[in-house]
Amino acid sequence: MMEVFKAVTCPVCACLCDDLEVTVDKGKIVDVKNGCAFSKSKLLNYNGKQRVLKPLIRKGNDFAEVSYDEAVKQAAKLLTEANYPLFYGWSMTSCEAIRVGIELAEEIGGVIDTTSTICHGPSTLGIQDVGLVSSTLGQVRHRADLIIYWGSNPLIAHPRHMERYTVFSKGRFQEKRKLVVVDVRETETAKKADLFIRIEPNKDFEVLQALRVLIRDDELDVEKVAGIPVATLEKLAEMMVECKFGALFFGSGLTMTEGKNRNVDAAISLIRDLNRITKFIIMPMRGHFNVTGADMVFTWQTGFPYAVDFSMGYPRYNPGETSAIDILLRQESDAALVVASDPVATLPRKAAEHLVKNPLIVVDPHMSATAKLADIVLPSTFVGIEAKGTAYRMDNVPLPLKKIVEPPTGILSDEDILSKILFEVRRLKENAS
Amino acid sequence: MELIIRNGFVFDPLNKVEGEKMDVFVKDGKIVEKVDECKAKVIDASGMMVLPGGVDLHCHIAGSEVNAGRLLRPEDHFKNFERKTRVTRSGSGHSVPSTFTTGYRYARMGYTTIMNPAMPPLEAKHTHDELNDTPMVDKGSYTLLTDWWFILECLENGKIEECVRYAAWILKATKGYAIKIVNPGGIEAWGFGRNVQSLDDPVPYFNVTPREIIRALCKVNNWLGLPHTIHLHTNNLGKPGNYITTLETMKCVEDLALKDKPVIHITHCQFSSFKGSNWRNLRSGAEEIARYVNNHSHVTLDMGQVIFTNTTTMTADAPFQFTLHQLTGNKWMNHDVETETSSGIVPFRYKRKNFVHAMQWSIGLELALLVDNPWKIFLTTDHPNAGPFTAYPRIISWLVSRKARESTFKKISLKAQRKSLLPSITRELTLYEITIMTRSGQAKVLGLKNKGHLGVGADADVAIYNLNPEAIDPSKDYKEVRKAFRNAVYTIKNGEIVVKNGEITKHVNGATLWVNLQTSEQKLFNEKLKEKFRDYWTVEYENYAVEENRLKISNPINVEAKI
Amino acid sequence: MISLQLKNSLKFPVTAKCISPDALQDKSLEEIEKLKIWVGNKKKELRELFKIEIRGSEREVIHVYGDLTKVRGIGAEMTMGELTIHGNTGMHLGEEMKGGKIIVYGNTGDWTGSMMKNGTIEIYGNTGNYLGAPYRGLDKGMSGGKIIVHGNVKNEAGAYMQNGIIRVYGSAGQFAGLRMKDGTIYIQKKCGERVGANMRGGKIIVQGFLKSVLPTFTIEDLRDKVKIENEEIIKEPFYLFLGDLAEDGKGKLYISKKKNPHLNFYEKFLEGEKIE
Structure with missing residues (x-):
C-alpha cells in the first residue's frame, strides 16, 4: 500500500527543509519530492549494504x-x-x-x-567573545536585500538554502536581492554573484577588519588587502552600508582557516558595527x-x-x-x-x-x-x-x-x-x- | 502519601489566615481536611512559618533567548556550578543557570510554581523542552504575540474577531499560558533596525499604533476569558521619562476593565518608572505610578527589583537591548524571529556607585512600598534582567525592614541618595504582605485556583521556613528573615517532601501549565491559516505546533472561549 | 621548604590547585599527603601521586619535581611565596595569581598566568597558547605582574591584557596582544601575524621579524629607540604603528626597522614629517 508522508523534515544538513513529501510502498521509501540530491540520496539509499543488523x-x-x-x-x-x-x-x-x-x-x-x-566550534568561541547579531532564516527571506556568503558554498553544501531562504526566495518586503560571495576560489555560488571577491587564502581576518574600518569611511595605509584592491573593498563596504537589511552567512572557509575563532570574531564584529548604520545579521552555515x-x-x-x-x-x-x-x-x-x-x-x-x-x-x-x-x-x-x-x-x-x-x-x-x-x-x- | 504539618504559624492570605498556629494536612498531593494520623508522616513545624509554595510570575528561565544567554556567557558559569549528587543533576550558572540548577535553586527557596514570560511561538518547542528539564516546579510560558503579523494585519483591517481566533490558535499551538506583549510595534520596527517612540507612533509598513495593539490584545484576552491578564512590557522601557508612557499605557485600557478584575499586568515596572529627560537628571516616577495604581483596580505590577551584581539582560525588546549594548559596549546577541518577534541579550553589571543603577534599585523598592495593596504588586527581579532570582530573600529583607534598606542605601551613589524617595518611606511590609507578594497575589492574578493558598483542595505545594513570627521582629532581625527565606526547612511539592534543610532530597518533574482553549469549530479558519503559512513562515504548518505529548507532565487549564 | 616529587608518569589530567604556597604553608605533612586531588574522574590523595617532604622552616617555598605536563592549575590564585617547578607543567599554571613567584625549568601549557593580577612567572622553556589570557567569554586578561618566557610562546599571548608586562625572548605565534587595553608585550624574535589585533591601548614591541602589519594599523612615526620598562631602552630604529583602527584603538605597535626592510613602504606616509 502506498502512503505519502507530507511535511517530512530532511535529516541531512542543518537547513532542515521540512517540506519533503515522501512516498512509502510496502515499508520502503520509493519517492522523495522537494528534496535536494543529498536528501533523495539518503532517504532512498540509507538502508544499504553497510547496515549493521546485530550488535x-x-x-x-x-x-x-x-x-x-x-x-x-x-x-x-x-x-x-x-x-x-x-x-x-x-x-x-x-x-x-x-x-x-x-x-x-x-x-x-x-x-x-x-x-x-x-x-563550527570556533564560531561559538567567537560568539562568546563578541556576541551574535542574528535572526531566523525567514527574517532574511522577508527583509534582506543584500546576501553575502563568506567561505561558504551553499549551492553545493546546502543546496536549498538560496532557494528557500535567500537569493531565490520571495518575502514580504523583498524580492530582489544582491548576492556577494567572498571566497578563495570561484565556487558554483560565486558564479551567480553580483559581486565576487576572491581573496588570498587565510586572509579573511585582514579583509573583515579592513571592512570594519571602511564602513566608517575611514581610510587605510595599504593599497591592497589579501590581494584585493582597497577600492573593491570600498565598493563592498558601500553595498553593506546602503542596504536596508543585509545578511552574512559564513562556512568552514572562515571557521577552519588560519585565525579560526578570530575570523568569526571579526565577522561578527563587522556585522555588529553595521547595525549602528543599518540592519544586518550574521549566521553560521552549520553542517550536520x-x-x-x-x-x-x-x-x-x-x-x-x-x-x-x-x-x-x-x-x-x-x-x-x-x-x-x-x-x-x-x-x-x-x-x-x-x-x-x-x-x-x-x-x-x-x-x-x-x-x-x-x-x-x-x-x-x-x-x-x-x-x-x-x-x-x-x-x-x-x-x-x-x-x-x-x-x-x-x-x-x-x-x-x-x-x-x-x-x-x-x-x-x-x-x-x-x-x-x-x-x-x-x-x-x-x-x- | 499523607503528611501532617504540625503546629506551624500558617500564613495563607487567600484564606485570610495570618500566622495562626495550626496543622496542615496533605494527602495525594492535595491539601485535605484531615488524614489518618496513624499512617501520616508528621513534620514538626513548631516555631516555623508555613506558607503556600512560592509563585513567580515572571522569570526568564527557559527557551531560545535564555539558552542564547547561557551560550554567550561561559564566564557566568565557570565558577558557579552545582555538583551532581545522588539525587540531583549537575549544572552551572550565576545569572543564567542551566535548567536543572534553576529548578533546584527555586525549590530550595520554597518556590513551587514559576512562569517563563517570553516564548517566541516559532521556537515554542524549545521552550517546552527546557521546561521539561526544569525540575521541582510547575511551570508555564507566556506566548509572545507582539508583533505577530497576523495580529497587526487584523488590526489594520479592524477585524477583532479574527484576531481572537488567531490568538486562540497560537496559544493552543504553542501551549502557552498567557498573552505576552513586549514593546508593541517596536519589535516589528526593529525588523529594519528601528523602534517606536510613543503609544501613537505608527508601526512602519503597518497602519496600526502601539495603543491599538495593546487595546486589541486586552480585548482579545477578555474575550477568550484567559486566566491571566495581558502581560505587558511597556514601550520606551529603560528610557528616561518613560513613566509617562507607562501611565498612558495603563490608562489606555481603563475602559476595558471588568468590574474589579485586573485586565493588564505591567511587568518589571521599575524599568518603566523613570522620570527625567536624560540619564543625568534621571528621577523616580514611582510616586506617580503608585498613585495611579492605588486609585485603579484594573492593573497589577511586578517590581523588577535591581540587585547589585553581574547579571544578564535578555528581553524580546531587541531595540532596547541594542541601546543597552551601545551604552555599555558589552557583547550583544540579537535574534529576530520571522513574522513574530525578536530578542536581545547583553551582559550587565549593576553597580552601587553608579547613579542610574542606584536609582533603579531605589525605584523598585519605592514602587513596592508606595503601592498600598500588596495584591497589586509582586516581588520579581525580572530574572535575570535586574538580577538573579536567588536574590529574592535579600529583597524580602529590604521590604520588611527599614534598617535593611538603610544598610544598603548608605553604600549607594551619593547623588542617588540625594534623589531617592526611599528615605521618606517608613513603611515596612509584614510577613503576611510578603506572603501575598511572593505567592498568593501572584497565584491570584495568574488565575491559578489551586496555587498560592493552603485551603482544602489546593495543590499541596508548601514551604516551611525557620522563622518564628512571634519571636522575631523582621524590622530588626532582617538578617534572620533573609536567611530563612534563602533555604526552606521543607519544600513540599505535590504532597512530597523535596527539600529538607535547604538540600534537595528528591528530584521531581513538575507539570507544565497551559491554557487549553475550547473554541467553536475552527476548520475554515485553519484552512485560511494554512494557505498563508508558507508565505509567512519557513516551516510547514504540520511542524509548527507543540503537541501535548511533548510536555513531560501536561497540566492543561481548560477554558471555554466565547468564540 | 616543601618538596613534591612525582612518583609515576601521568596519563590522565590532574587538577592540582592545591599545589601552591597559600594552600600548603599551614598544613602538616600528613595533611598535605591527604589532600584530595582529581586524577581523571577518580579522586585520589596527593601522596598517591607525589613523594612529599618538608625540610626546614621556609614553608612558603615549594619545589616540584617531575614531568607535570598533565597537571593543571599549579599555583593558581597564589598570593605569596615561591614555587619552583623542575620539569614541564600543564595548563593554567599560576592562573589568577596575585603575588609571589613561580619559576619553571621546563615548558608550560596553555593559559599560563591566565588573568594574573600580580607576582612573577618566569619560564625557562616554552609556553603554550593564551599566555595571561582570560577564561572564555571574559574580557579582562592579565591585569598586573610580570611574565618572562625565555623560550617561545604560541598564539594569543597577552590577549585582553589590562596591565603588567610580558617579555618573550623567543618567538611568538599569531594574535599577540589581541584586544589588549594596556600594559606591555615585548617579543625579541620572530612574531606571528595579526599582532595587536583589536588592541585599544598598551604597547607591543617586536624586535624580530614580522611578516606583515594588519591593514587596520596606521604608521605614526619612525623612532630611533624604544623603552621596554623602567630605564630599559632598545637603541635601534622602530616603526611606530597605531591601532587597531577597527576598534578605534590607540595601541602602540613598535616594529624593528632593521629586521623588517619589507615594511619600508610605510615610510612614504611619513615624508615631510619628522623622522628622527
Whole structure:
C-alpha cells in the first residue's frame, strides 16, 4: 500500500527543509519530492549494504554477533571502569538521544563533545567573545536585500538554502536581492554573484577588519588587502552600508582557516558595527542536521555548548582543554563512546589513532570507518526515517523528525540504546557501592 | 502519601489566615481536611512559618533567548556550578543557570510554581523542552504575540474577531499560558533596525499604533476569558521619562476593565518608572505610578527589583537591548524571529556607585512600598534582567525592614541618595504582605485556583521556613528573615517532601501549565491559516505546533472561549 | 621548604590547585599527603601521586619535581611565596595569581598566568597558547605582574591584557596582544601575524621579524629607540604603528626597522614629517 508522508523534515544538513513529501510502498521509501540530491540520496539509499543488523563485539580481528543485552553490559563495564572516557559525536541524532547521552556522561564522569569541535566550534568561541547579531532564516527571506556568503558554498553544501531562504526566495518586503560571495576560489555560488571577491587564502581576518574600518569611511595605509584592491573593498563596504537589511552567512572557509575563532570574531564584529548604520545579521552555515540541536541541549543542561568535562562531578568547559580533539591529541582518554558520527574518517590521523587504541564503543546504523575499528558496535535506527525526535535548524528553529518507516527487526534507536547503557551503568555503580 | 504539618504559624492570605498556629494536612498531593494520623508522616513545624509554595510570575528561565544567554556567557558559569549528587543533576550558572540548577535553586527557596514570560511561538518547542528539564516546579510560558503579523494585519483591517481566533490558535499551538506583549510595534520596527517612540507612533509598513495593539490584545484576552491578564512590557522601557508612557499605557485600557478584575499586568515596572529627560537628571516616577495604581483596580505590577551584581539582560525588546549594548559596549546577541518577534541579550553589571543603577534599585523598592495593596504588586527581579532570582530573600529583607534598606542605601551613589524617595518611606511590609507578594497575589492574578493558598483542595505545594513570627521582629532581625527565606526547612511539592534543610532530597518533574482553549469549530479558519503559512513562515504548518505529548507532565487549564 | 616529587608518569589530567604556597604553608605533612586531588574522574590523595617532604622552616617555598605536563592549575590564585617547578607543567599554571613567584625549568601549557593580577612567572622553556589570557567569554586578561618566557610562546599571548608586562625572548605565534587595553608585550624574535589585533591601548614591541602589519594599523612615526620598562631602552630604529583602527584603538605597535626592510613602504606616509 502506498502512503505519502507530507511535511517530512530532511535529516541531512542543518537547513532542515521540512517540506519533503515522501512516498512509502510496502515499508520502503520509493519517492522523495522537494528534496535536494543529498536528501533523495539518503532517504532512498540509507538502508544499504553497510547496515549493521546485530550488535557486535570484537573477537580478535573479527566481530561476533551478540544480543543487545550482552553488548550493553560490556559497554557499560568498559565505560564505568574508565578514568577519562570520551562521549563523542551527537550531530546526527535527535535531541532526545543527546539528553540521555549527557546524563550518561555525567553519571560516569566523562567528557562529552560534539562534532562542533572540528567544525563550527570556533564560531561559538567567537560568539562568546563578541556576541551574535542574528535572526531566523525567514527574517532574511522577508527583509534582506543584500546576501553575502563568506567561505561558504551553499549551492553545493546546502543546496536549498538560496532557494528557500535567500537569493531565490520571495518575502514580504523583498524580492530582489544582491548576492556577494567572498571566497578563495570561484565556487558554483560565486558564479551567480553580483559581486565576487576572491581573496588570498587565510586572509579573511585582514579583509573583515579592513571592512570594519571602511564602513566608517575611514581610510587605510595599504593599497591592497589579501590581494584585493582597497577600492573593491570600498565598493563592498558601500553595498553593506546602503542596504536596508543585509545578511552574512559564513562556512568552514572562515571557521577552519588560519585565525579560526578570530575570523568569526571579526565577522561578527563587522556585522555588529553595521547595525549602528543599518540592519544586518550574521549566521553560521552549520553542517550536520542536528549539530545545532546538540549545542542547544548541551547548553540548557550544563550551561556550555560543547566540550563539557564532567570528570570532577560538575560541568567544566574550556575548548582547547576539554575538547575531544585536543584530548585525543594529548592521548588522555582511555575509552570512548561514539554516537552518530564517524571520527575515524573526520578527525586528524593522530587523534583517530588514539581513539581506536583504547576501548571503543560505537552506536551507529552503519558499519562506518569508526565502527570497523570498534570493540563494540551497537546498531541503531536512522532518526528522521525510522525513529522520531527533534532537531534544530541552523537558525535555532526546532523541528520534528518523523518516523516514516519501520526499522529492521529488533533494531533500537540511539535514545533507547543509550538509556539501556545508562541503566546498566547505574546498576554496576549500585552494586559496587 | 499523607503528611501532617504540625503546629506551624500558617500564613495563607487567600484564606485570610495570618500566622495562626495550626496543622496542615496533605494527602495525594492535595491539601485535605484531615488524614489518618496513624499512617501520616508528621513534620514538626513548631516555631516555623508555613506558607503556600512560592509563585513567580515572571522569570526568564527557559527557551531560545535564555539558552542564547547561557551560550554567550561561559564566564557566568565557570565558577558557579552545582555538583551532581545522588539525587540531583549537575549544572552551572550565576545569572543564567542551566535548567536543572534553576529548578533546584527555586525549590530550595520554597518556590513551587514559576512562569517563563517570553516564548517566541516559532521556537515554542524549545521552550517546552527546557521546561521539561526544569525540575521541582510547575511551570508555564507566556506566548509572545507582539508583533505577530497576523495580529497587526487584523488590526489594520479592524477585524477583532479574527484576531481572537488567531490568538486562540497560537496559544493552543504553542501551549502557552498567557498573552505576552513586549514593546508593541517596536519589535516589528526593529525588523529594519528601528523602534517606536510613543503609544501613537505608527508601526512602519503597518497602519496600526502601539495603543491599538495593546487595546486589541486586552480585548482579545477578555474575550477568550484567559486566566491571566495581558502581560505587558511597556514601550520606551529603560528610557528616561518613560513613566509617562507607562501611565498612558495603563490608562489606555481603563475602559476595558471588568468590574474589579485586573485586565493588564505591567511587568518589571521599575524599568518603566523613570522620570527625567536624560540619564543625568534621571528621577523616580514611582510616586506617580503608585498613585495611579492605588486609585485603579484594573492593573497589577511586578517590581523588577535591581540587585547589585553581574547579571544578564535578555528581553524580546531587541531595540532596547541594542541601546543597552551601545551604552555599555558589552557583547550583544540579537535574534529576530520571522513574522513574530525578536530578542536581545547583553551582559550587565549593576553597580552601587553608579547613579542610574542606584536609582533603579531605589525605584523598585519605592514602587513596592508606595503601592498600598500588596495584591497589586509582586516581588520579581525580572530574572535575570535586574538580577538573579536567588536574590529574592535579600529583597524580602529590604521590604520588611527599614534598617535593611538603610544598610544598603548608605553604600549607594551619593547623588542617588540625594534623589531617592526611599528615605521618606517608613513603611515596612509584614510577613503576611510578603506572603501575598511572593505567592498568593501572584497565584491570584495568574488565575491559578489551586496555587498560592493552603485551603482544602489546593495543590499541596508548601514551604516551611525557620522563622518564628512571634519571636522575631523582621524590622530588626532582617538578617534572620533573609536567611530563612534563602533555604526552606521543607519544600513540599505535590504532597512530597523535596527539600529538607535547604538540600534537595528528591528530584521531581513538575507539570507544565497551559491554557487549553475550547473554541467553536475552527476548520475554515485553519484552512485560511494554512494557505498563508508558507508565505509567512519557513516551516510547514504540520511542524509548527507543540503537541501535548511533548510536555513531560501536561497540566492543561481548560477554558471555554466565547468564540 | 616543601618538596613534591612525582612518583609515576601521568596519563590522565590532574587538577592540582592545591599545589601552591597559600594552600600548603599551614598544613602538616600528613595533611598535605591527604589532600584530595582529581586524577581523571577518580579522586585520589596527593601522596598517591607525589613523594612529599618538608625540610626546614621556609614553608612558603615549594619545589616540584617531575614531568607535570598533565597537571593543571599549579599555583593558581597564589598570593605569596615561591614555587619552583623542575620539569614541564600543564595548563593554567599560576592562573589568577596575585603575588609571589613561580619559576619553571621546563615548558608550560596553555593559559599560563591566565588573568594574573600580580607576582612573577618566569619560564625557562616554552609556553603554550593564551599566555595571561582570560577564561572564555571574559574580557579582562592579565591585569598586573610580570611574565618572562625565555623560550617561545604560541598564539594569543597577552590577549585582553589590562596591565603588567610580558617579555618573550623567543618567538611568538599569531594574535599577540589581541584586544589588549594596556600594559606591555615585548617579543625579541620572530612574531606571528595579526599582532595587536583589536588592541585599544598598551604597547607591543617586536624586535624580530614580522611578516606583515594588519591593514587596520596606521604608521605614526619612525623612532630611533624604544623603552621596554623602567630605564630599559632598545637603541635601534622602530616603526611606530597605531591601532587597531577597527576598534578605534590607540595601541602602540613598535616594529624593528632593521629586521623588517619589507615594511619600508610605510615610510612614504611619513615624508615631510619628522623622522628622527
